[in-house]
Every structure is written in C-alpha cells, then in structure tokens.
Amino acid sequence: xxxxxxxxxxxxxRREVFEILASSTDHPTATDxxxxxxxxxxxISLATVYNCxxxxxxxxLIKQVHLERGQSRYCANLHEHVHFHCETCGKVIDAxxxxxxDPSKFxxxxxxTKITRMDVAIHGTCExxxxx
Amino acid sequence: xxxxxxxxxxxxxRREVFEILASSTDHPTATDxxxxxxxxxxxISLATVYNCxxxxxxxxLIKQVHLERGQSRYCANLHEHVHFHCETCGKVIDAxxxxxxDPSKFxxxxxxTKITRMDVAIHGTCExxxxx
DNA sequence: TGTAAGCTTAGAATCATTCCAATTCTAATT
DNA sequence: AATTAGAATTGGAATGATTCTAAGCTTACA
Numbered sequence: 269x270x271x272x273x274x275x276x277x278x279x280x281x282r283r284e285v286f287e288i289l290a291s292s293t294d295h296p297t298a299t300d301x302x303x304x305x306x307x308x309x310x311x312i313s314l315a316t317v318y319n320c321x322x323x324x325x326x327x328x329l330i331k332q333v334h335l336e337r338g339q340s341r342y343c344a345n346l347h348e349h350v351h352f353h354c355e356t357c358g359k360v361i362d363a364x365x366x367x368x369x370d371p372s373k374f375x376x377x378x379x380x381t382k383i384t385r386m387d388v389a390i391h392g393t394c395e396x397x398x399x400x
Numbered sequence: 401x402x403x404x405x406x407x408x409x410x411x412x413x414r415r416e417v418f419e420i421l422a423s424s425t426d427h428p429t430a431t432d433x434x435x436x437x438x439x440x441x442x443x444i445s446l447a448t449v450y451n452c453x454x455x456x457x458x459x460x461l462i463k464q465v466h467l468e469r470g471q472s473r474y475c476a477n478l479h480e481h482v483h484f485h486c487e488t489c490g491k492v493i494d495a496x497x498x499x500x501x502d503p504s505k506f507x508x509x510x511x512x513t514k515i516t517r518m519d520v521a522i523h524g525t526c527e528x529x530x531x532x
Numbered sequence: 533t534g535t536a537a538g539c540t541t542a543g544a545a546t547c548a549t550t551c552c553a554a555t556t557c558t559a560a561t562t
Numbered sequence: 563a564a565t566t567a568g569a570a571t572t573g574g575a576a577t578g579a580t581t582c583t584a585a586g587c588t589t590a591c592a
Contacts, residue, residue, distance in 0.1 A: 279539065279588095298579080313541050318580070334466050337549085339579065350507050355516065363507040371522055375482050375495035380527035384487065389519045390503055395512035411558090411570065430548080445572050450549070452570095469580080471548065 276327040284308055285320040289330055290344040295351070295360040297339035335360065335389050350388035356397035363390070408459040416440055417452040421462055422476040427483070427492040429471035467492065467521050482520035488529035495522065 276282060288304045289296070296304070302317045321342055324330045333341040335353045341360065343351075349362045371386050408414060420436045421428070428436070434449045453474055456462045465473040467485045473492065475483075481494045503518050 277538075277589095281540080311541090315542075315581085316540055319540080332469075334469055337464075337466055337472055340469050350503075352509055352513060361510070363509050365506060366508045367506050369506045371482075371520070374497060374499050374501045375520075375522070376498045377484055377495050377522070378493070378527050380530050381484060381524060382530050383522055383524040385523050387519075387521045387523070388503070388507075389521075390507070390509070390515055391517050391519070392513060392515040395510050398512050398514050409558090409569075413571080443572090447550085447573075448571055 276323050276329065281305075281309065281312060281316055282320045282323060284312075285317060286324055286329060286344065289324075289342055292344075293362070295333060295341040295343050297341055299339070301342065333360075333387075335391075350390060352390045352392070352394070354394035354397055355391055356393050359394055361394070408455050408461065413437075413441065413444060413448055414452045414455060416444075417449060418456055418461060418476065421456075421474055424476075425494070427465060427473040427475050429473055431471065433474065465492075466519075467523075482522060484522045484524070484526070486526035486529055487523055488525050491526055493526070 278286075284305050285301060288301060292304075298317055298321060299314070301321070302312070302314050305312050305317060321330070321332070325332050330342055330344045331346070333343050333351060335341065335351060343362075345362050347364065349364045352361045352363050354360075371383060377383075410418075416437050417433060420433055430449055430453060431446070433453070434444070434446050437444050437449060453462070453464070457464050461476070463475045463478070465475050465483060467473065467483060475494070477494050479496065481496045484493045484495050485491075503515060509515075
C-alpha cells in the first residue's frame with residue numbers, strides 16, 4: 269500500500285490497526301486501539317500497536333494528533349479538517365472546512381518560510397455539555 | 401498580580417520563572433527554564449519550576465504550548481498569535497495576525513458549540529533551513 | 533529449502549511529569 | 563516580637579506514556 273510517497277507492508281496487525289482506526293470517529297489513543305485490536309487478535313502486544321501506528325503514520329495513512337499533554341491520539345480522516353476538543357467531556361470531533369483557508373493570508377510568517385501542514389485545535393464546550 | 405480573573409501570589413521563584421519566560425522568545429521547556437532559573441537561584445528544584453509554571457498558567461500570565469509529543473513548551477506572549485514550528489531545526493516562532501480571523505467562519509462546527517480558545521500550529525521549514 | 537529482511541514479542545529503560553510527606557516561609561494577628 | 567495557619571518549596575518516589583532491546587518468528591524470493 270503506497271500513498272504520499274511512502275510504503276508500508278500491510279501485515280495483518282497493521283491492517284487491523286488501520287481498519288479499527290478507520291472505523292472509529294473518536295480519535296482513540298494507543299491504548300484504546302490496543303484494547304480494540306485485542307478483541308480480534310488477543311495475542312497482540314502494545315509494542316506492536318505502537319509500531320503499527322508509527323509505520324502507518326509515516327506512510328501517511330493516518331495522522332497523530334496532539335491536543336493536550338498526555339497520550340497522543342490517532343485519526344484516519346485524511347480530508348482537510350481541524351479538531352474540536354470539548355474541555356468538559358474530553359470528546360474530540362472533526363470539523364470540515366466551510367470556506368477556503370490559506371494560513372499565510374492570516375498570519376505574518378517570515379519571508380522564505382515553507383509550510384508543510386497546519387494543525388488547528390479548537391477548544392471549548394460541545395453542544396451536549398453546553399446544554400447541561 | 402491578577403489578570404483574567406485568577407490571582408497568583410508572586411513569590412520570588414514565580415517572579416523569576418515569569419521574568420525568564422517573558423524575556424525568552426524561544427518557547428523553552430520546563431527543563432530549559434529550570435536551567436536558566438538556576439543561574440539566579442541555584443537552589444531551586446525542578447518540582448518548583450513545574451509548580452510555578454502551573455500557577456502562572458492557571459492565572460493566565462503564561463501559556464502552555466503543545467506542538468509535538470514530548471515536553472510542553474511555555475510562552476509569555478499573550479497577544480493573539482500562532483506558532484510556527486520548523487521541522488528541520490525545531491525552532492518555534494510566533495506569528496502575529498495579518499488579518500481578522502474567526503474560526504467559526506472557516507470550519508463547520510456543530511450548532512451550540514462554544515469556542516474558548518484556538519491553538520494553531522503551522523509546521524514546515526524556516527527561512528534559514530529553507531536556504532540551506 | 534535457505535536465508536536475509538522485516539515483524540513481533542515481553543520486558544526493561546527512559547522521559548516528562550505529578551505526587552507526596554516533610555520542611556520552610558509568609559503574612560496576619562496577638 | 564512570638565504565634566500560627568496556610569502556602570510554597572524541597573528531594574525523592576511514583577506514575578504514565580512511550581521507546582528501546584534482544585530474541586524469536588515469518589515471509590518473500592534466490
């Protein structure tokens with residue numbers, strides 16, 4: 269499987285980790301994924317999960333997300349999006365673009381700076397928590 | 401000292417941590433700050449540095465920044481800005497707004513979502529590294 | 533089928549941070 | 563100035579997340 273230039277050998281474990289992440293919308297952590305993979309592959313080790321996540325990430329099939337300190341989260345949504353993080357319940361949701369967005373229009377970066385990617389984390393209170 | 405609603409008792413250690421951060425533009429980590437404070441207060445412990453950073457953060461005098469996994473960085477720039485992170489040399493620089501920016505205009509957040517803050521991290525290659 | 537390369541494992545090691553219990557300091561009150 | 567309660571500070575232990583290591587296992591293909 270090749271994408272964005274890098275290749276990964278899709279071993280059964282890597283495929284499972286990828287499939288589990290692709291069917292999750294909750295931005296699970298490595299241990300969340302470990303727990304879910306164990307249901308299908310009881311013998312898998314946490315080290316393997318970390319290893320799979322690393323290979324999938326560097327192949328560009330998934331993305332690692334850092335919203336706060338503590339565990340990294342992972343995300344298989346490769347469409348352009350940002351993360352909304354509810355500070356009350358901890359939920360993370362993807363928000364997709366409503367309009368064209370070019371960061372260099374909004375912030376003065378020094379001349380010659382090259383942008384490869386941008387991470388936007390919006391923190392606040394989700395709908396459900398706001399209602400309470 | 402009070403700002404944004406919270407108070408901190410500005411003990412000598414807290415003042416030093418704050419002053420060191422306020423005069424730094426490199427977004428130092430807790431251990432960077434520890435090393436710098438030791439020059440003035442040789443007896444200070446790392447636990448105290450962490451404690452000072454936590455109090456200053458919750459009083460709103462400084463901000464904690466998470467750009468990657470690993471150590472948190474700290475920033476005393478309270479003006480609206482985003483962080484540019486050079487993936488080659490690791491340098492972090494502040495970029496200030498060139499234009500008015502309202503996140504809710506650019507991304508479709510569910511109705512009822514309340515935004516309290518937004519963290520933007522732009523990753524790429526800085527001017528000096530691009531030139532090489 | 534032999535073999536090198538890459539995958540997986542359990543457990544150890546590391547790193548960053550937080551916790552803890554003891555001590556010291558501060559500031560307000562006698 | 564002494565008393566005292568509440569904070570601040572300390573060193574070290576504990577924790578949590580991740581990475582490393584060394585050994586065994588698989589796979590593709592020569």
